Amino acid sequence: MSENVPPNDSKSASAFNSARQTAVALVRAQLDDFLNPPKGPEKRLVEAMRYAALDGGKGFRPFLVLATSAMFGVPQAQAVRVAAALESVHCYSLAHDDLPAMDDDALRRGRPSLHKAYDEATAILAGDALLTLAFEILADGATHADANVRLALVASLAQAAGRQGMVGGQTLDILSPDLSLDMADLSRLQGLKTGALIGFAVEAGALLGAAEAAQTAALKAYAQELGLAFQIADDVLDVTGASQTLGKTAGKDVAEGKATFVSLLGLAGARQEAENRAAAALAHLAAFGSEAEPLRQAAQFVIHRKN
């Protein structure tokens, strides 16, 4: 299937990177606005939230929200709010994952992780507050005029982020050194841990834009494959990349005895599987026209990225 993924030509890579950087800047400005430093001693909390949410990040999830929203003519201001909520959840999960009791990672996005820059208590609380902020953003009338759309966003994000989504996947991940995971198990784990939020990213655009059910289903199927391709590429980079390039500690999963797509498939096999998943993602976009081109570029990005 890999011949279905076009080579990463410089024109589409450039368009993708430009759109991604735009998404990063828009979401950053939105979160900057939400997280105005308050007066009083609790400002340390908001400073920690800003540290976790405003700097770095590839902007992959914000890009997906904006690109999918644009396909359905959603006003950019609405899409940016939802992307900011999603980024807030993503960054809370990184802050908690990096804690000593979890993955114990001192490096994130090329800087000290949140609990190293502040302290563990502040990292726990800032994560809690970022998760809470996401729902505050989504419930606000500025996110969409239709109350039912806002509720659908709240419900979808809660399901994607909670026990049956991201947190469930993170639980499996922590238990995984003691489990004998095969490809199906690992795919399910990653589908929960990273796939659920990537699924929310495209579903959010469909919800904001009142997409037809078939379109939403196609986008969610695309996101599921894209999320796997993304994670498989992550495992490849964890083996082949340097910490400096990655901005996080390389080789950790292997050192901890966790199953990875590379440990199950080998390096060449994992690369091929990432190509296969990206091709499958593209196939789900077949019914869309040129408006889905940014999503197609994203599928190329995930398997060709260097960090």
Add this chain to the structure above:
Amino acid sequence: MSENVPPNDSKSASAFNSARQTAVALVRAQLDDFLNPPKGPEKRLVEAMRYAALDGGKGFRPFLVLATSAMFGVPQAQAVRVAAALESVHCYSLAHDDLPAMDDDALRRGRPSLHKAYDEATAILAGDALLTLAFEILADGATHADANVRLALVASLAQAAGRQGMVGGQTLDILSPDLSLDMADLSRLQGLKTGALIGFAVEAGALLGAAEAAQTAALKAYAQELGLAFQIADDVLDVTGASQTLGKTAGKDVAEGKATFVSLLGLAGARQEAENRAAAALAHLAAFGSEAEPLRQAAQFVIHRKN
């Protein structure tokens, strides 16, 4: 003002305790239903959520939701869902507060705290999932037929629980050994840390029941005073109670050098202040009739309770 608080006569105490136990049982059954143990290895997460949310607890917040809802003729099933969401947030906050990096407490509700019964990573994740669950519950159509009411609940809970509410207060609490807090500072801290969720409890009943603005304002003012009375009584019990009776470690705040209402006012002064706050809480209920009797009983409970 203390003469405004009637003595804790056995009839009203009995009525209150009965209503509180009913609230506990209803919310427990609701959360039991939400947290059906799933298949698969991530069931450890849901078991930890059940440990944190289903056992023990005085049911003070669930009682307030149900009592306020009943004042406005809200169907009990709706009130129980909202009370379960609130209890989920309350229990997540206890699980995170007890962590070694936070208050480092091994005992909660007479049992090992969550990270002692499981492990730190599971306690962090179960807390995260309980917080997320609360918004999933509120957004669901079964909570109220009117989408705008559900959104108002989501927004209010997010504000009460987040950086400008409970988490902000918890941040202040952790910083407090290094701050010189006076009565105004400590009242503000506790207003955020515990008062915000107690305020949500009564606001939720008003939202579900489409209360008039003046009624909602009176109830929120009641809750603010009630929350302070509750916390002052907590500080008194922290000095006078035994860990066995309290079900949590006694004397911790004082040992950690945190300002408490007892350290600022002395034991007799703190008891008097709790009475004053309870009397002020009662005064805000003056415009209500007998339908507010359970809330009046709650004000007596907070200053007469033994644990």
